[in-house]
Amino acid sequence: MPVKILMVCLGNICRSPLAEGILASKLPKDKFLVDSAGTGHWHVGRQPDERSIATALKHGIDISNQKGKHFIPDFFDEFDYIYVMDNSNYDDVIFLAKTEAHKAKVKLILEELFPDDNVDVPDPYYGLQNGFDMVYEMLDESTDILAQKLIAKHS
Numbered sequence: 001m002p003v004k005i006l007m008v009c010l011g012n013i014c015r016s017p018l019a020e021g022i023l024a025s026k027l028p029k030d031k032f033l034v035d036s037a038g039t040g041h042w043h044v045g046r047q048p049d050e051r052s053i054a055t056a057l058k059h060g061i062d063i064s065n066q067k068g069k070h071f072i073p074d075f076f077d078e079f080d081y082i083y084v085m086d087n088s089n090y091d092d093v094i095f096l097a098k099t100e101a102h103k104a105k106v107k108l109i110l111e112e113l114f115p116d117d118n119v120d121v122p123d124p125y126y127g128l129q130n131g132f133d134m135v136y137e138m139l140d141e142s143t144d145i146l147a148q149k150l151i152a153k154h155s
Contacts, residue, residue, distance in 0.1 A: 002033040003154045009085040012038030012068040017048035019139045021063040026147035039092040043068035055132040076102035083109040086120035112145040
């Protein structure tokens, strides 16, 4: 049974689809399953933002087949790790946790780069393409560290 990792942002169209695609590209597919969801429900069933798709493609990653999902409390039992993109979404996810074990699964994705600094991945939705490029670079660096840790722990 694969180790299951969930990436979470607000709408599940910009940051978490990129994080899903980037991390999945760094992990063995037979041992790990990476998915994403949003704390908001507005984009359920829709593709990621075209700027996220284009940014991922520039780096050889195709996220165009992803479909938006809404974060639900059942995900605490379904996933082994839950990585959120910012403090606001962290609070929203923690609010839905029913146990300390559930809460322990939730971490900020940039904790891998900036331990204990509570750094957010900025939401690029209302900005220009370069915001998506910046988000990609942050997530790429953080998932390098995360992938190494996950492979070491679960191989």
